[in-house]
Amino acid sequence: MTAIDERPAPPEAPEERERKALRISWIDLFLWGIRIAAIIVIVFGLFGSISKFVAGEGLTAQGWRDLIVSSLAQGAMYGLLALGYSMVYGVLGFINFAHGEVFMSGTMVGFIAANWLFENGVWTSNPFLAMFLVLIVAMITSTLVAVLVERIAYKPLRGAPRLIPLITSIGMSFFLQYTFGGLFGVGFNTYPPPPEVIAGSVNIFGIDVRSTQLTVIIIAILSMIGLWYFVTRTRSGRAMRAVAEDKEIAGLMGINVDRTIVLVFAVGGAMAGVAAMMWSLLFRSVNFFAGFLPGVKAFTAAVLGGIGNIAGAMGGGVLLGLFEGVGPLLILGGLGIPGVSQLKDAVAFIALVLVLIFRPSGLFGERLGSEDRV
């Protein structure tokens, strides 16, 4: 995009320039129309919701808080998944559509561990150890699957046009889905209920928060801090950033590019494993198709935050969770539309469109390697 704009414009006939100016102004007008309409809808919706709230109708304060906390938990999970999309895009410049399945593999194998721990009583007698073990199992599985996918499906295609690994990733996605469907059956596996200690709710600053959701949010924050430390403060992290910046130069500087790319997939996979463990706390039911929708949402979150940008992925995830959780009731509910919850996916994707209209490079800005900037 930028490349086209920067190229010196060829001399044009005056009337043609005029026509071009007119055309652009029409598009601008249209975009401004959408922007203004969006702002009007949002303002009216907010106003409607607030006046309803003040009048004592609609959701109670506790209801809104529950909704916001659950949306944050869901958003944190999207964010961790979005990291995988964003990091791979930052380094290799293609979307790894198999990432949702990397996540799914973590939930499926994590289920086996959780079930085994439940049957042996560890789940109830030593819940934190059990959850930690499930987390480790999910992370190891997802990491292994992510690295294997990279070795088998993407490495041989290094240097091929970007469309090719993209299509391959869709193929890998199907392959993983139906492999797990074949191994574990197509039915739903339900994790044991969360251990007693996190089954209830806790009171934080006078607000009742469900412990599972709080746990999920805390785990997400810890993982983010860990990842941030890894990327900015370690040698491997620096190597990753260098490879993202420019693969060839990084290679010339003595960085093992192949190993660094594997590392990117491994870290993305590990984050997907953490997300898998969070899923087991929040939703519990998993089957071989459980990775598809979260994958699509996480990809959306990555674009929303600015793809290639690690902070953007996390921020985009949390925002997407809030948009789709709170948005329908807050905005559309305020306009008096009935049955708005079924529009939550629509609201999430409309939010994406609006963000891209207002800020084409995502909320936190795109990070592109030098090859993408050319």
Add this chain to the structure above:
Amino acid sequence: MKSKRGLRLLAIFGVLALILAACSPAEEGGDTTEAPGTTEAPTDTTEAPEMTTTTEGMEDPEPGPLGAVVVAPGDSIQIRSLQAISGPVAFLGVPIQRATMLAIQDYGPIEGFEVDMGTGLDDLCSAEGGQAAAQTIVSDEQVVGVIGTSCSGAAQAASPLVSDAGMVMISPANTSPSLTSDLQGTAGDNYREGYYRTAHNDLFQGQAVAEFAFNDLGLTSMAAIHDGDPYTQGLAKAFSDAFEELGGTITTFVGVNKGDTDMTPVLSEVSQGSPEGIYFPIFQPEGDFIVQQIGGVSGLGDVTLIGADGLFVTDFLGLPETEGMYFSGPSLDFGENANELTGVAASAFLETYESEFGEAPSSAFWAHGYDATTMLLQAIADVAMVQSDGSLFIDRQALRDRINATAFAGMIGDLTCDEFGDCGSQEIQINLHEDSSVTDLSQIPVVFTYKGEVG
């Protein structure tokens, strides 16, 4: 400027190419859908008997307005089974397909001709699946009738094709009112001639739940949740209408999306109206997520939860959160009911089923499937005529007329058809699930029964 003109030409050419590309497959698609259904099939079937009449003499019957099927000596009478036999709804379709198979065995040959149901077809529980399978069926004009589909969504797509081809279709499991009628004498949007069903009409189920909730439980405000599927939406609507008719209030009527996992937004919306009960006739896994997450939504702590037959399955009943829930569904108490056409009783059938397939049926619609199959076979037997050359002549219009006049005692009760194809016994019951360690469907107590009257 020269290159610009070239570009423009190229652009126009490109647009034309795109238009052509966009149009041609649609036209081809249209041709293929029409060919077997409307044009070829009737002409072919009318040709066949004419050939026999010219060679064999005048006493052979003339085909009616829909044509006829002629089964050559030694061939089998072709019927088809179209059920959801893969994917998450396979638990519903597989027992029906097996019941169809067993019913054909029990009924035996018709006029010495074996009945063949071919390989069981899959409706995938979707409109696309129903359409694709129906095209396969109607492309073979020897097919007399279809036992199917499992899902109302699939039937909406399949029944127009099957109907246009002059065949009959008897569903053991479709319950959407739109496929037959509103019970007030108006045909549903998706009703096609030649469509029949042995399953109940959801208007009765909606009425039963509304009466139970309003009169027996004393609830005055309820919310209804569906998942956008014609089945769940139709049932939730039927319930809402009946409940308001009785004087209750529907606080929220809302849908979840299939595949949703986070139910907090929808439950929050429901909690706004602070209903006393929620009716959610949906499926797994969305139903699981609702009962698991409802505890975390303030204001919905002690609402009465009522599910429907889609959730009345072993996996769901095993969840501890489902204790205290009510479930509406067709009456499953077949007991010693026997199908008078084959003389097989429900209990005897279950024994055969278990010895044949090594497991108990995973859903209750096997009985509807068995009755539907015998209903079709009986009608074929009544209208079929052996011609002078030994072939069997089955007139399609006569078959439809014969099914309309169905009256026999089946495993599900007495079967009679109204003019829009509702032939089931219309018995609805509501179960109360008190203990999640009891997941055997027959062990869960019935707290309410309802009998609808057709016509």
